[in-house]
Structures are given as structure tokens and as C-alpha cells.
Amino acid sequence: MSNMNVAECRTYFSSDSVCPTEGTPDSVAALHTPEFLNGLKCSGVPNHSLALKIGSPVMLLRNIDHSAGLCNDMRLIISKLGDHVVEAKILFRSHAGTKVLIPRLSLTPSDPKLLFKFQWRQFPLMLSYAMTINKSQGQTLFTVGLLLKKPVFVHGQLYVALSRVSNPNGLKLLICNDNGEYVSSTSNVVYKEVFNNI
Known part of the structure; x- marks a missing residue:
């Protein structure tokens, strides 16, 4: 770059x-x-x-x-x-x-x-042409390119990454599976146990 x-x-x-x-x-x-x-x-x-x-x-x-x-x-x-x-x-x-x-x-x-x-x-x-999801927290960006070579591994991490962009048209995702092939979905870690006492 x-x-x-x-x-x-x-x-x-x-x-x-x-x-x-x-x-x-x-x-x-x-x-x-x-x-x-x-x-x-x-x-x-x-x-x-x-x-x-x-x-x-x-x-x-x-x-x-x-x-x-x-x-x-x-x-x-x-x-x-x-x-x-x-x-x-x-x-x-x-x-x-x-x-x-x-x-x-x-x-x-x-x-x-x-x-x-x-x-x-x-x-x-x-x-800083790129940053980790954790480093992006609290920032608002016009364009976000998200490279997910592995599924997100922490509750809320995917939300943090996706919510950094101010307009959905500025969001681009590249998701890979375990074989390195491009796929159209990824897992989102949600702890369903938090809903047990509601």
C-alpha cells in the first residue's frame, strides 16, 4: 500500500x-x-x-x-x-x-x-493501512473491508466489526472456510445462556 x-x-x-x-x-x-x-x-x-x-x-x-x-x-x-x-x-x-x-x-x-x-x-x-477488530472499537469509518480468514471467536466481535461503518454501502466482507475457499456466511458467537433467566 x-x-x-x-x-x-x-x-x-x-x-x-x-x-x-x-x-x-x-x-x-x-x-x-x-x-x-x-x-x-x-x-x-x-x-x-x-x-x-x-x-x-x-x-x-x-x-x-x-x-x-x-x-x-x-x-x-x-x-x-x-x-x-x-x-x-x-x-x-x-x-x-x-x-x-x-x-x-x-x-x-x-x-x-x-x-x-x-x-x-x-x-x-x-x-496503519489495516487494523484488528479490537483496535477499531469506538471508531466510525466510511469504508470497512473485513477479512475473516477464521470465524470470529468472541461474543460481540462480529457486531463490533460490522458496526464501525457509517453506511452499509461502505462495507465489504471476504469470508474464507477452513480450506481457504470463499464462502457467503460465517458463524456469529452468541452465548444463549444469557437469555436463560429472562
Whole structure:
């Protein structure tokens, strides 16, 4: 999708370093080279290399300013690319259309698999041409394309996905069965037990 955008691309690289702690000797901290830290992938942390273009849709990965609408999972569209800040326009909710500046932030991932803490300095953004059903909750979209390679597995999840679109004409579904063939229906998980005491 990004290749279809003909705007000039600008790549931002993170600046990573091991956080000094009392339990970590300097010799151990020195083992974790910048190249090693750059290759780590952690949930909720942007990639080391972040390639952005004007017009690219992105998702905010951190709460920055709730009063300005800059909350985790907020979708924006890039309008300017600077050296130290990125300008973007908020796409949805009460602040839709507002232009905001996104600075680089210092993030410390809290991944329990890591035996040390490190600091990651990068723009808290990731490209967002698609999102999970859970991430879409609370948003209103004009066009929704829903890819269901597996049946929905949680009560109410199909409703959340289908109710994001403001007009039924903007809804497209692609449903596959276990063999990867296209089908015209899917199961909707409903707990009938909730109706027992009515």
C-alpha cells in the first residue's frame, strides 16, 4: 500500500540505549550493542526504521495529550515530515481534522521476556493501512473491508466489526472456510445462556 503513495519517503531511525540499573554491571550493558537493540521487536513500540510519506495513515502508539485527542490507537494521516516532529491530521472522533505535532518520545518497553531494560527514542507511530477488530472499537469509518480468514471467536466481535461503518454501502466482507475457499456466511458467537433467566 505504501508503494502506491508516490510522495517522497522519509525514514526515521530510533536511538536505543540500555538503561543503567543497580543490578546490571557496565560490562553486561556493554554486551548489548546498538545493532542488537535496533533489531528487537516489542509490542507497542515502533520499529527501529520508520518510513513515512505525506498522506500515509498512521496509528498513535502512546497517550500524548488526551485533551487534544492524542490517545493510544488514534488514527492520523501524515501532513508534514520534519527533522524533530511530524505533523499529522486527526482522522476521527471529536478532534477530526485537527492538525497536531508528534514529537519523538523516549519509551521503555516492559516486555517480561527481556532480562534488561532499554530506552527506545522514536516517533510513537506505526503505519496503519489495516487494523484488528479490537483496535477499531469506538471508531466510525466510511469504508470497512473485513477479512475473516477464521470465524470470529468472541461474543460481540462480529457486531463490533460490522458496526464501525457509517453506511452499509461502505462495507465489504471476504469470508474464507477452513480450506481457504470463499464462502457467503460465517458463524456469529452468541452465548444463549444469557437469555436463560429472562
